[in-house]
Amino acid sequence: MIRKIAMALVAGLMLATPALAADPPAEIKIGTLYASSGRFASISMPVHSALKIWVDQKNAEGGVYVKAFDKKIPIKLVAYDDQSNTATASTLYNQLITQDKVDLLVADSGSVLTAPAVAIARDHKMFLFDQTGTGASFFSKDNPYIALMADPVSTIWPKPVADFLTQDGPKLGIKKIALLYSTNEFTGTQANAVRKFIKEANAPVEIVYDQGVPTETSNYTVIINNIRAKQPDAVIHLGYAPNDIAFLRNVNEVGAKFKWLFCIYPGLETELLEKNVGVKGMQHVFTYVPPSELNYPVNFGMKMPEFRALWNKTFPDGKVEFGFNAVAGYTTALVIEKTLSVATSLDQMELRRAVFSLSGQLKTLDGTFALDETGGQIGELTPLGQLEPDGKGGLKFVAVYPHDVATGKPVYPRP
Amino acid sequence: MPSALRHLLFIVAPLLAVFAILPSVYENHLMLFNFVVFLILAQGVNVIYGFTGYLPFGYVGFFGGGAYGFAVMVMHLHASAPVAVVVAGLAGVALGLLLSPLLRLSGAYFAIANLAAALAVLHFVANPALETITRGPYGVSLTATFNPNAAYAAALVVLALTMGAVVFLKNSRFGLALQSVREDPVSAAMAGVSVVRMRVIAWLASALIAGLAGGVYAWYVSVFFPDNVFSGTFSIFAIVFALFGGVATIVGPIVGVLLLYGVYNLIGFTTPQYFQLIYGLLIMGLVLFLPAGLVSLATRRGWHVP
Numbered sequence: 001m002i003r004k005i006a007m008a009l010v011a012g013l014m015l016a017t018p019a020l021a022a023d024p025p026a027e028i029k030i031g032t033l034y035a036s037s038g039r040f041a042s043i044s045m046p047v048h049s050a051l052k053i054w055v056d057q058k059n060a061e062g063g064v065y066v067k068a069f070d071k072k073i074p075i076k077l078v079a080y081d082d083q084s085n086t087a088t089a090s091t092l093y094n095q096l097i098t099q100d101k102v103d104l105l106v107a108d109s110g111s112v113l114t115a116p117a118v119a120i121a122r123d124h125k126m127f128l129f130d131q132t133g134t135g136a137s138f139f140s141k142d143n144p145y146i147a148l149m150a151d152p153v154s155t156i157w158p159k160p161v162a163d164f165l166t167q168d169g170p171k172l173g174i175k176k177i178a179l180l181y182s183t184n185e186f187t188g189t190q191a192n193a194v195r196k197f198i199k200e201a202n203a204p205v206e207i208v209y210d211q212g213v214p215t216e217t218s219n220y221t222v223i224i225n226n227i228r229a230k231q232p233d234a235v236i237h238l239g240y241a242p243n244d245i246a247f248l249r250n251v252n253e254v255g256a257k258f259k260w261l262f263c264i265y266p267g268l269e270t271e272l273l274e275k276n277v278g279v280k281g282m283q284h285v286f287t288y289v290p291p292s293e294l295n296y297p298v299n300f301g302m303k304m305p306e307f308r309a310l311w312n313k314t315f316p317d318g319k320v321e322f323g324f325n326a327v328a329g330y331t332t333a334l335v336i337e338k339t340l341s342v343a344t345s346l347d348q349m350e351l352r353r354a355v356f357s358l359s360g361q362l363k364t365l366d367g368t369f370a371l372d373e374t375g376g377q378i379g380e381l382t383p384l385g386q387l388e389p390d391g392k393g394g395l396k397f398v399a400v401y402p403h404d405v406a407t408g409k410p411v412y413p414r415p
Numbered sequence: 416m417p418s419a420l421r422h423l424l425f426i427v428a429p430l431l432a433v434f435a436i437l438p439s440v441y442e443n444h445l446m447l448f449n450f451v452v453f454l455i456l457a458q459g460v461n462v463i464y465g466f467t468g469y470l471p472f473g474y475v476g477f478f479g480g481g482a483y484g485f486a487v488m489v490m491h492l493h494a495s496a497p498v499a500v501v502v503a504g505l506a507g508v509a510l511g512l513l514l515s516p517l518l519r520l521s522g523a524y525f526a527i528a529n530l531a532a533a534l535a536v537l538h539f540v541a542n543p544a545l546e547t548i549t550r551g552p553y554g555v556s557l558t559a560t561f562n563p564n565a566a567y568a569a570a571l572v573v574l575a576l577t578m579g580a581v582v583f584l585k586n587s588r589f590g591l592a593l594q595s596v597r598e599d600p601v602s603a604a605m606a607g608v609s610v611v612r613m614r615v616i617a618w619l620a621s622a623l624i625a626g627l628a629g630g631v632y633a634w635y636v637s638v639f640f641p642d643n644v645f646s647g648t649f650s651i652f653a654i655v656f657a658l659f660g661g662v663a664t665i666v667g668p669i670v671g672v673l674l675l676y677g678v679y680n681l682i683g684f685t686t687p688q689y690f691q692l693i694y695g696l697l698i699m700g701l702v703l704f705l706p707a708g709l710v711s712l713a714t715r716r717g718w719h720v721p
Binding site for chain 2: 037080081082083085086087088090091092093094095098099111112115116118119120122123135136137138140142143183184185188189191192212214
């Protein structure tokens, strides 16, 4: 008798299983990694903190709307600390997929910590929400399991810089360009892109100095003198924040007066650069204008002032810096939210289809989200700007290119 | 039964069997793969440090060199993955030969010079001028050979070979000669041991092991940058694991990897916020109370540790 009841129960459970499978899950599990220590902590923590802010905000509203189940479902963020260690990151990405069985997989920040996830996600047929891993090698036609959320892919990122030099540059008298870059994937790829755009423009400008140096370089004195010897009209320095700090300090120390000088991080980590280089050393430097300075019109999510206010409320001590990376994390969150609101199931290929359907349509505080066919981000371009004195002892951004977003004229040559 | 056979039967074979079976019962294969890679690297450190006394802080140079040897073979010569792994090992040996003059140094001087050499290899590989060969700093994507299961099996083969080499060193006159060189090179030379030849062979064997490990690692991960495979963490972990268990033994590095890397993952999955604290305390405790590694708990009592 007991055996018959047990068999009936098992049969009943088996019959009930398909119905249960269609039931909405109690929570949507989003798996991600962050680096609380190590060389990538400074870029990873703002991105991760922004993602957490979004999770808390949505859960306070009862969850995120999931079209597949036509209801709001709370989010569970499963996050591990990879400590900037790539071998650890590999293990943890695998843990998220195989043990935690997350519904959505989100990479850590930067290309080096995203790289281990690319192959793992593909192997497990999980779609990877790549936050800021801009490495060109991640995106190929034969890998449908990745898309870049928040930064432009490195191969197009410096387009506004090159376009300004080739289109507006000759009118200003810029003919000779010096290109100095750190030999890592992020800045090396941007250097390649600058060369390519300048060559393709067929403009009357030429690169008279082209040099890569190790990322660990901390003294640029000799290099600056070598650049001066070539008498360039414009100098492009592509490096990480420590490189920019050392380079700008050395430029001021040796008294080099470059007429036009571009660095990446005065725009991306302005507060850090101000602390280490000083306001005077950054005056009239050209850089990327971060979205936090632009107030893009949005059709989804918070506008920049609202997001900034929420950030300041969440981190009143200012220990996690607000800026480019914080916006990147929130942008990823918005793409995820919008994806869940249009995907008809949580199947990974359906998630991909939903993400790609947002291309060109989704406008966030980071600009227009746009993907190429391989998943590389080709929207959200950062305009070229110049740091000018704000009259109160600080600095302000003046966007100079493209012209449709320009807020002022470039100061050339630098005083 | 000869002791070498006993060691193979009761230490190496069970270890390999466990790691061959585990993927069928535990899904995080990459974690298991990392265990195998660190077992290989810790034993590689054991070969050079345990048996000759040279502490290779730049051991990752061979590992990264092997990974890029694998990548170059696959990208340019379209070699099959097993052939590329063999070439990865040979790339490690070639680097070992190139750096063999470092063996003229000793102690801290060797360790620092070795670290500098690894950085030099990294910057050589990551040089944009070599983009057409190594892809420079832009990273490689080896989708053509991507096969995690086969790479895991290859890692087990490399582990078997490495363990076989350590068993040989532990049970042969050659290994004894190496240890005599480590303890007192002058006396060893007086006894007829060719000190230079012994050191170079151990150095190249160690480089071969790391190169092979780098090859299988590249096979498994398939997308990587120079920073990924030349990360100093590989050297530090391999050295710490080997020292934690106890070098110049077969089981010491195994115990070190299983315990310390196990704890590492356990903390990483459960209480990452205490990671540095717990791990730091463990290593400090080891240095203060067990400088000869965990196996010294047994050897102090007069027990024989293979």
